[in-house]
Amino acid sequence: MAVAIRLKRFGRRHRPFYRIEAIEKRNARGGRSLETVGWYDPLVDDAQKRVKLHVDRIQHWIDRGARPSETVISFLRKSEVKWGNGKKSRRSQQRTNKKNQGGPAA
Numbered sequence: 001m002a003v004a005i006r007l008k009r010f011g012r013r014h015r016p017f018y019r020i021e022a023i024e025k026r027n028a029r030g031g032r033s034l035e036t037v038g039w040y041d042p043l044v045d046d047a048q049k050r051v052k053l054h055v056d057r058i059q060h061w062i063d064r065g066a067r068p069s070e071t072v073i074s075f076l077r078k079s080e081v082k083w084g085n086g087k088k089s090r091r092s093q094q095r096t097n098k099k100n101q102g103g104p105a106a
Helices: 055-063 070-078 090-101
Strands: 003-010 017-026 037-040 051-053
Touching: 003 055, 003 070, 017 055, 037 055, 051 070
Parallel strands: none
Antiparallel strands: 003 017, 017 037, 037 051
């Protein structure tokens, strides 16, 4: 069972709210999740209250092989949570290469 830690959208039109969830990778974005490990409200003015992470549960899932999404990785970096060996993902490296080259990667 491959597990991902990613966002699940809630809220209404023009008022998004996201839960950060441990979810089986094959499930849809709005599909059944294994556990809610935090939330993200992009419209909150105070940056400290915008993201809430249950660090111990996130660490529990990462220790068991869960892979965080790019967005969740950025939240983990901002909260100074150690989530892996510090390597960038392949997708992140491709973005960096595109920026450095000034165009699409070959």
